[in-house]
Amino acid sequence: MTITEFERQVLRQTAVGAGHYDADYFAGEWRAEGNKYDLETRRQIEARNPALIKEVFQPRRVLDLGCGPGALMHLLWELGVDVDGIDFAESSRHLATPEVRGRITIGQVTDSTLKPANAYDLVICREVLEHLTVLQVKQAVANMVRMTSTFVYVTTRFHPNPSTLLDFNQKDDLDPSHITLLNKDMLRLMFVLEGCRSRPDLESRMDWGGKGRVLVLEKV
Numbered sequence: 001m002t003i004t005e006f007e008r009q010v011l012r013q014t015a016v017g018a019g020h021y022d023a024d025y026f027a028g029e030w031r032a033e034g035n036k037y038d039l040e041t042r043r044q045i046e047a048r049n050p051a052l053i054k055e056v057f058q059p060r061r062v063l064d065l066g067c068g069p070g071a072l073m074h075l076l077w078e079l080g081v082d083v084d085g086i087d088f089a090e091s092s093r094h095l096a097t098p099e100v101r102g103r104i105t106i107g108q109v110t111d112s113t114l115k116p117a118n119a120y121d122l123v124i125c126r127e128v129l130e131h132l133t134v135l136q137v138k139q140a141v142a143n144m145v146r147m148t149s150t151f152v153y154v155t156t157r158f159h160p161n162p163s164t165l166l167d168f169n170q171k172d173d174l175d176p177s178h179i180t181l182l183n184k185d186m187l188r189l190m191f192v193l194e195g196c197r198s199r200p201d202l203e204s205r206m207d208w209g210g211k212g213r214v215l216v217l218e219k220v
């Protein structure tokens with residue numbers, strides 16, 4: 001993709017609204033393989049992730065940005081981890097367990113007024129960035145780096161075979177709200193330009209499934 005085409009595509013994107021992420025989005029039957037957001041389904045899907053997050057990052061305070069109904073928050077809470085969440089969907093809080101409901105702030109992932117700088121030593125943002133416009137991704141990256149003192153752990157969907165750094169897809173077969181599938185290097189570049197360095201050692205530990213969808217950055 002040329003820079004001219006990139007500019008044209010970026011300026012044409014429209015953000016997905018919070019209303020899209022209602023109870024049906026999280027609990028409906030539309031997902032492949034019964035991949036819903038209730039706690040026991042997520043406990044199976046998450047498998048060793050919560051324990052691995054605790055072991056790899058040894059965090060004191062964690063923020064789950066775009067936490068949805070807070071299943072990962074609950075699983076971390078079970079392990080004694082101090083964890084907050086942010087999500088713009090009111091349904092997130094309604095569907096969350098009583099143990100973590102009060103820890104979810106309703107707001108945009110791009111909002112730099114919700115939490116103080118360096119408030120957390122680990123910011124997690126999983127399966128969220130593909131739901132944002134490119135411009136929102138840039139703002140969310142800056143916000144994550146602002147809120148963490150140490151680590152950012154991201155999973156997202158990437159362009160499967162980009163031929164330039166600028167290439168991004170605006171849809172896939174999984175979810176109609178997947179509107180931005182970046183080149184993985186482009187997302188890494190956004191973090192580097194906010195003052196982060198890559199941690200390939202931690203990235204490979206978190207990517208135990210070998211899917212290549214994990215980024216781990218350290219704020220320097």
Ligand SMILES: C[S@@+](CC[C@H](N)C(=O)[O-])C[C@H]1O[C@@H](n2cnc3c(N)ncnc32)[C@H](O)[C@@H]1O
Pocket residue numbers: 021065066067068069086087088089092107108109110125126127128131132136
């Ligand atoms: C696919 S879900 C992922 C939920 C959770 N992180 C997980 O991995 O299970 C995407 C989440 O991103 C949230 N989201 C999307 N755009 C957002 C925005 N601009 N601000 C805040 N939350 C957003 C949605 O409400 C939804 O909960």
